[in-house]
Amino acid sequence: MNLLEAVEARHAARDYTDEPLTGDQIDALGNVIATINSDDGLDIQLVHDVDDAFGGCPTHYGRFKNVRNLIALIGPDHKDDSAAVLDEKIGHAGQFLALTAVSLGLDTSWVVLHETSEHDGAWTLGEDERMPAAIALGHANRPGRPHRSKPAEELGVVENGEYADAPAWFHNGIEAAMLAPSALGKQPFRFTLLADGHTVKAEALEGVQSEIGLGIAKLHFELGAGNGSFAWAA
Template identity: 65%
Template sequence: MNLLEAMKERHAVRNFTDEPLTAEHTSSLSNSVAKLNAAHGLALQLIHDVDDAFGGCPTHYGRFSGVHNLVALIGPDDADAPEHLDEIIGYAGEMLALEAVALGLDTSWVVLHETAEHEGAWTIADGQRMPAAIVLGHGARPGRAHRSKPAQELGLVASGIGSYDNAPEWFHAGIEAVMLAPSALGKQPVQFTLLDDGRTVQAEALDGVQAHLCLGIAKLHFELGAGTEHFTWAD
């Protein structure tokens, strides 16, 4: 299963069985964590096969059970611009979630409170923050597809393009991938605009809960759907 296929298969699962991860699962995920840490300057950490992967931390939203594995999404914080870390974490975390689905695992995003006061599950150094985590394992029951905003609310075009229907096929494919992206409370607080040159795409976070985290997730989906060879991101 490739990442595009995983994107279509991925649905949030919050209840897990006690079936452990295999050596293949942990090896593949550990390699991906190391690559993403190196590429983005993060401190992502895989926690697996423990009694309570949340380390006693309460969740921001949703009830979970049987959580024995997660990836703690940690990185260097910028007090003046916390949205920078949120967006990078969204992008890297969703990459890991899709790779886990491609390995046959179920996943869910989760935001935890009191992450600095956990029971030894992960390490947060001075100057670092943990905006979210990816829970993973074998789901007790399948997840369900979520509703999405219409494509023309998520994808806009500049006046020189004319209308959404006039946008190139790759832009439509990117927006269709964004429609599959998970978001906080399912609100999808993101918007993508194709500019007049027909190649540059502006991605924006709108008002909403964890909007920049959602933007990072959605940008990865757009890249996978559209193909990075077809466009460039606006500065």
């Protein structure tokens, strides 16, 4: 399964079995995490096969059972950057890892934890670091199910034109973005194809964890449209 296929196969799961990750799954995830950390300057950490991968931290939303594995999405919280910079980066990197986990035969769910600096030692949070979110993963007791999405015409806009007249790659990108998870399922993001027919403006709208959601949706758009088809607006 490639990552675009994983976009369609992934559905959030919150109830997990005791089945451990295999050595191959741990190694594969660890290698991808190491690459992302090096490329993006993050400090993402894999927690696996522990009794409580949440480290005793309460969740922002949703009830979870028996989470024994977690990808802790951690990065530097620079005072000269807005919180949105790290949040969008975490959204993009975290969804890449979630889709990688799905391609390895695992189930996943995004989760936002509170009190992450006061946990039971499941991960290391360095000075001036923040953990905007995490990915729970493992083998689900019950498979996740699809959720409703905003219509394509709400997520994709064509400057000085109609959505129906946009090129196929833009439609493909929006269709992939329609499958992007977001806090409370609100999908607070929008993609605009600019007048040059090649540049895409991506923006977060008003909403809970909207910048994380934008990072997730941008990855989906990239996978659907193909990176060589367009350029992101500065």
